[in-house]
Amino acid sequence: MVGLRTTPADMPAKARDVGRARPWLRSAEARHQAWGYLFLAPMFLLLVVFKFVPMLQAFYLSLTSYDLLSPPRFVGLRNYATLLQDPLFHQSVGVTAYYVFGTCVLIWFVSLGMALIFNAPLPAKNVLRTIYFIPAIVPVVVYAIIWLFLFHPYGLLNVALHAIGLPAVQWLSDTRAVLPGFILSSLWRFAPYFMIIYLAGLQSIPLEYYEAAAIDGAAGAQAFRCVTLPLLRPTILLVVVVSIILMSKVFTNVLIITGGGPAGATRVLSLFIYQTGFQYFKMGLASAASIFLLFGTMTFTLLQLRLFRDDPRG
Amino acid sequence: MRCGRVVLGMIVVLVVCLGGSGPRGSGISPATGAAGWVLPTEPVTINEWDGGDGTKSALLRELIAQYEQMHPNVTVKFETDVKSLKVAAAIAAGTAPEIFEASDANLQKYIVAKVVEPLPPAAWGQTSVDGVVALYLPHVLDALISGHSLYAVPDQLNAHSLYINNRLFRAAGLDPVTDAPKTWDDVARLNTVLTKKQGDRVVQKGFEMRYVCDDGHWQAHIFHILVYQAGGEVIKDGKPAFNGEAGLRALATWKSLVVAPSVTNNTCSSPYQDFAVEQDAMTFAGPHVGKIVERINPAMQGNYTVAPLPQLRPDHPATLIYSFNWTVNTRASAAQKRVAWDLIHFLSSKPEVWWQRIQFLQGTKDWLGMPVARNTPFMSAFTHDMSVGRPLGRTTYYADLQTIIARMVDRVVLKNVDPKSALAEAEQEFTRASSP
Structure with missing residues (x-):
């Protein structure tokens, strides 16, 4: 979760001081952000599993010859050339x-x-x-x-x-x-x-x-x-x-x-x-x-x- | 006393022999089907998927229940109305059932991909594939054979014949038997008599081809028939062979029969609607269609006659024979395969039940000798068309072929494209589609 981390340079001076004194998750803002990401996580997971992974899979399939009955065979960009x-x-x-x-x-x-x-x-x-x-x-x-x-x-x-x-x-x-x-x-x-x-x-x-x-x-x-x-x-x-x-x-x-x-x-x-x-x-x-x-x-x-x-x- | 010992010894030898010939690790018992085909005695569950409609599935359920009663250790999980797409997806996922229905058009693809099991002649009580083939009418299993193996047997075998509406014929001063058209030229002539208009609105047609189904199923069938009748081939050695004189003649004949393709209530799921509701005075269909027509419109009971399909060259008759077939999955276990083939043998050994209940013919010779066959109206027309039937063009790209044919016909019939260039374009399309 890249977005969870806020670098000290991004923080106002006061917050930076507080940040030094306390672990990151103890700040109210950080906790607030963490909750936000937590609530987003299920939807994000659904998007990844049911949208992005199938899209990647479709891209992989587009580089193969596959008839459902036999295993896919890698053919590079031939399908794109055929379409053109x-x-x-x-x-x-x-x-x-x-x-x-x-x-x-x-x-x-x-x-x-x-x-x-x-x-x-x-x-x-x-x-x-x-x-x-x-x-x-x-x-x-x-x-x-x-x-x-x-x-x-x-x-x-x-x-x-x-x-x-x-x-x-x-x-x-x-x-x-x-x-x-x-x-x-x-x-x-x-x-x-x-x-x-x-x-x-x-x-x-x-x-x-x-x-x-x-x-x-x-x-x-x-x-x-x-x-x-x-x-x-x-x-x-x-x-x-x-x-x-x-x-x-x-x-x-x-x-x-x-x-x-x-x-x-x-x-x-x-x-x-x-x-x-x-x-x-x-x-x-x-x-x-x-x-x-x-x-x-x-x-x-x-x-x-x-x-x-x-x-x-x- | 000595005699008793001999008998006891023989029984022991028999039991040992039977036990030794069964599948490894399984108890076996003689089948109730073919002699010598032994079945496992442990519990076996097999799944069967069928592509048929409600009436067919009702009969199948009954027959399967009978089989389960005869074999209490066997459980058959039956699913109906399964499309070929679902079968293909299940094969890809490794979840295909042990028995599934495959049309002869799809079968080639399954054979090449090695997903269907060759039929063991012993399950039919035969020692060779030729022995099984000999149980059927000549050539009706041709499409199901590859190399020296037979991969399936039909649950439904059709050859198109001509259905004639008696009332509409008589209303036009025609006799449905003596005036039944023998050639496509006769059909075109009858179209002028039987097509009726109210103002500019077509309210009755003599004969019209079928243009429904987005996959081109019907157009491909009729094109095959006309090419065969013109003395040509659609596919030869996997390559397109329709772009020639026979193809041209087929398309010219097709065009001569066009009335008003868009005036139709036929749909892919009800392709005989126009004939059933008496809009079309003639149509082409297999033996099972009579009952379907009667179900749609009970007034059609006794109101139709079936004649052999019209020809281009009556001295060289030809039509199309096509089938839907039981196949067994290669991934099934040895015990499941034994039961699956035994069940298929059981199901296919009741031609009289299939005919009486849902008018399905399976093409076995013994059926013709049964009283029910002799008493069946129009049986001579059905058997005549089966005897001159030829299978669909054999290719693993049949799905491509049929839509390419449908598009070609659309271009010629609806867009008035020159048949010669339409054929050339279709040939190019198929060559491209079938290039590996």
Whole structure:
């Protein structure tokens, strides 16, 4: 436990004197820290055992050829080289990028818009908020089955299109329509969740700021631009980071609704990993793709943290 | 007196012989199964995992209970609805059961990895593998043999036949027996008569391939059938052999049969739904499907006819034969292996029970001579298709193969990609996937 030790140089002079006189754990501050680490320890242990060790294990597997049936065989970086040349992997990366950005950009704006609406004085606001939030709490399997029915050639979506005079769309068999369909379904499910986060951010902005802005002659769009957006910045960062991480891990609904088809048009990276590992039993290749997904998500997150970092010069 | 001593001596010799031929360190007794196959007398527990559904597991539980009654020292722990992924994970962890079900598609992988035990002919009362094979219809065990060893016997053996909805045929002025299609061209022609629309909405189809299951199971089956019928091979010596004239003909035939793939209520867990609810007038399926269809829609009882599967070249008929099989884990102890094979022999020696209860055929010759077989409707269609059946392409990369085939079919059927380039792309994909 590296963090437990505080070097004498870090301590104020008085504390240093006390430190000399008494063993380290006798100081109140040190005892306080020790308790803190003690309470953190179980969670830290869980993280190590169930997150970091499996991640290290996945990295090791990514350097092997392993089919579950025979012992792993070390192959160096060959799995990574195979992935780089694999058109299916390229297709999966493309599908994932399309899905993540298509869904996230829509979610950022739609959920912010809904939060602004629900933050304004509305009749029966709480009831409406609750109704709007329901898709976010529906179990993912139920959500997938609901959309399986909606996407049916004679399902509600096509009935609605027909009612407004538009031609029916083959949501599940047309390779051009299937991903926009998934983006639509993800928007239905996730926009309410992010709306709540935005709503919390909006409600934490003190009303005095708006009053001061109003005195200065800023109202409506100007107040939104000059007061709401800057103060909502940490919330926006949270929404952007969490939404990208969530969407890049999409799996269950794709598996249930299309299984990655038609013609691989919905085979997102997590499904590619699942199929490679658990259908074809190529654990090494699947692990390499997992490591790629991990680093891809981490890179985006760090990039966003940097982009949204508060400018120290104000 | 002298005679009594001789008899006593013979009994002693017999007991010593039986005792000496059993597994080391274990008491043994003659099996109730095959003559000469001796079983341990000490308590033995074996685990059996099966991939089947509720009806199959109910029957298996009954048969296992019978076996346990016959062998009070044997306990069988049975688990059902086990997927191949769980089996593979358990093999990796060293916790796989002594008996597990393996499809013929997965079996090659298990054989190569030496996780399944060769079947001992003595457990079937035979002196050689050929003796066991001779108990079955010709070629139905081909997919289960590697080298000179047989690694499993089927609990379910299927060859696809054509199921026809009598009511829909008659409503279109057709006779389900005399107008049953003999060729895929006939099927395409019947599609024009049997497909019905309300406005632009398809409400009834003649025949449609099955596109469900993300692993490409059905597409791979049909592609195999059409390639075999066109005189080709899907896999030869472990290498892709489908990119040729036969593959092209298979895809062209497939395209000629497409009606509206997205208009379906079939799912991977209920792949016969469209035929059962009378949306599709025809479908392809094995002998066990009649009862499934009747369970989904009781109105289908007596409302279907089974005919041999349509062909591309009726003078060279071919179809696919595939199976789900009992295998024994190489890691089982000697005593467990003896009991496991004896149990499998016991389970597979009741073809009449399997047929009467859940319409599973196991391909044994003696079954055809039983009264229950003679009284089974459409048995001639089933046996005809079994007799012209050929196994799936043999490769340890079958899981890759079937999804590659499904993607190829998707490209041709849904994206109108040129079949020639789709075949070439699939061949490349499989070569890449199967490179060690």
